[in-house]
Amino acid sequence: MLGRFEYARPQSVDEACRLLAEGGRAAAVLAGGTDLLVDLRNGFRSPSLLVDVKRLGELQALKTRSDETVVGAAVPLNVVVENRELRKAYAGLSDAALSIATYQLRNRATVAGNLCNASPAADMAPILLVLDAELTVQNAKGTRAVPVATLFTGAKRTCLVPGDVVIDVRMPPLDGELRTAFRKQQRIRGHDLAVVNAAAAYAPSRATLRVAVGSCAPTPVLLEPFDTKGTSPQALADEVLRAAAAATAPIDDVRASAAYRRAVLPVLLRRLLADVVSGRGGGI
């Protein structure tokens, strides 16, 4: 059962920031509510004020240009999935969004909410890590950029502070060809959280490969970039697998054992690398 709380729907980001500053730790930002309302119902959180940002105009941006890609914090995942320019530029981003839950749920859930909830299994996290994305964050004192690489501080924890509102998620300008892919292992086809997920971004002209892994540590993990120059696909895969094993620490939980995760991770990563390095195109 839901506890008692006040509900506010501000008309501007400034008003939202003011309400959140007044509410302090007792206030929470509400976007799609697909994580937050579940937490309220289960008694994991009990804010006295919900500030609904879902309809704020400043959070609705969706721009896909070569010099700027912006996904507003209130844009539903289905809009991301269905945007053709986004798919053309970042197939891995579209696939990650498509892998989340059901069509109905994706009509409410947002990319920003997925990141702010900071689940180790968050499907948008690995791809946004490899894309070097950053969040525009505003509070009553001003606006700042928060790289996704510094966002996660622990399981379900971020560096955001009470009063912060994420305005949008930004990707750096596209510099030549970039191949991206996302892979996810889950218990069942359909809506289920990841047992292991991973994303990669490969820039052939710069011979750089970036890989991130989720659900295998308290936070999603971005590996150090790989220099692919003069490296055979086999040697590259071995290097990535070694780095991933060293940087992760899977645990047993309701979805899988640590041993299963350790066994699946190399398989998933080899498929992911085949997607981007050979340009075969990905798939979840």
Ligand SMILES: Cc1cc2nc3c(=O)[nH]c(=O)nc-3n(C[C@H](O)[C@H](O)[C@H](O)COP(=O)(O)OP(=O)(O)OC[C@H]3O[C@@H](n4cnc5c(N)ncnc54)[C@H](O)[C@@H]3O)c2cc1C
């Ligand atoms: C049945 C079901 C299946 C699911 N399947 C998956 C899955 O397969 N993969 C997956 O990764 N997730 C899954 N989820 C989780 C969930 O749908 C996502 O994490 C979703 O993207 C969260 O976005 P939201 O807009 O609903 O966030 P909300 O629930 O509104 O908020 C989540 C958290 O982020 C904060 N927040 C949200 N927006 C902002 C903002 N603009 N500024 C500051 N803080 C903000 C909130 O305060 C809250 O702490 C599932 C959930 C359900 C209920």
